[in-house]
Amino acid sequence: MRIRLSIVGYHETDTNLKARLNILYGISLLSLLASCATPQDARDKGAVASYSSAKSAKEITACVATAWESAYRITNPVNVRPTTGGFTLQISNGQGNTFVVLDVEDVEHGSTSTYYKGYVLLEARWDKAVKECNDVQPGVQGDRP
Numbered sequence: 001m002r003i004r005l006s007i008v009g010y011h012e013t014d015t016n017l018k019a020r021l022n023i024l025y026g027i028s029l030l031s032l033l034a035s036c037a038t039p040q041d042a043r044d045k046g047a048v049a050s051y052s053s054a055k056s057a058k059e060i061t062a063c064v065a066t067a068w069e070s071a072y073r074i075t076n077p078v079n080v081r082p083t084t085g086g087f088t089l090q091i092s093n094g095q096g097n098t099f100v101v102l103d104v105e106d107v108e109h110g111s112t113s114t115y116y117k118g119y120v121l122l123e124a125r126w127d128k129a130v131k132e133c134n135d136v137q138p139g140v141q142g143d144r145p
Contacts, residue, residue, distance in 0.1 A: 039090050039101045042116040049127075051134035054110040057086035060133050061104050064089055064113075067129030068100075086111065091126070100126050 053060060065078045068091060079090045086105035092098045100123060101116040115130050117123060 039088065039098050039116075042090075042098050042101045042118045043103075045116065045118070047114045048117050049130070050112060050114045051130070051136055052107075052110065052112050053134040055133075055135070057104040057106045057111040060111055060113055061087040061089060063133035064102055064104075064129055067133060068126055071125035071129060099123070102130060 055063075061080060065080055068078045068089070079092065081088050083103070083105070086103070089102045089104070090098055091100050097118065099118050103114045103116075105112050105114075113130065113134055115127075
């Protein structure tokens with residue numbers, strides 16, 4: 001006995017649909033497997049940018065946390081924890097995979113922010129928030145470590 005699954009509008013010869021589904025499955029699997037497991041894993045990959053600002057670490061942290069929470073209306077909270085010299089912010093998927101990490105430290109005349117990413121998609125608004133909260137002008141890249 002042979003069972004045949006029928007999808008409305010789908011024919012076995014529709015290779016374009018098959019290709020699109022394969023790409024979608026691949027991207028989904030890659031995003032699940034490739035995310036960094038911990039904030040330290042993201043740090044071990046190396047910083048993607050670092051910034052200096054005249055603002056304090058507390059001001060940067062408050063600004064970025066607010067922007068990240070509203071960027072995609074994410075349901076995963078922004079985790080903020082104090083460190084000995086400032087704060088660490090991170091967004092994780094709730095299953096242990098860390099997407100982005102920002103370490104903000106107070107320095108003599110303001111603060112420094114070091115930005116790390118796991119393998120994430122659609123992070124442009126998170127990137128923009130880090131730049132804007134550090135008063136980086138549009139088109140200016142962070143100081144790469």
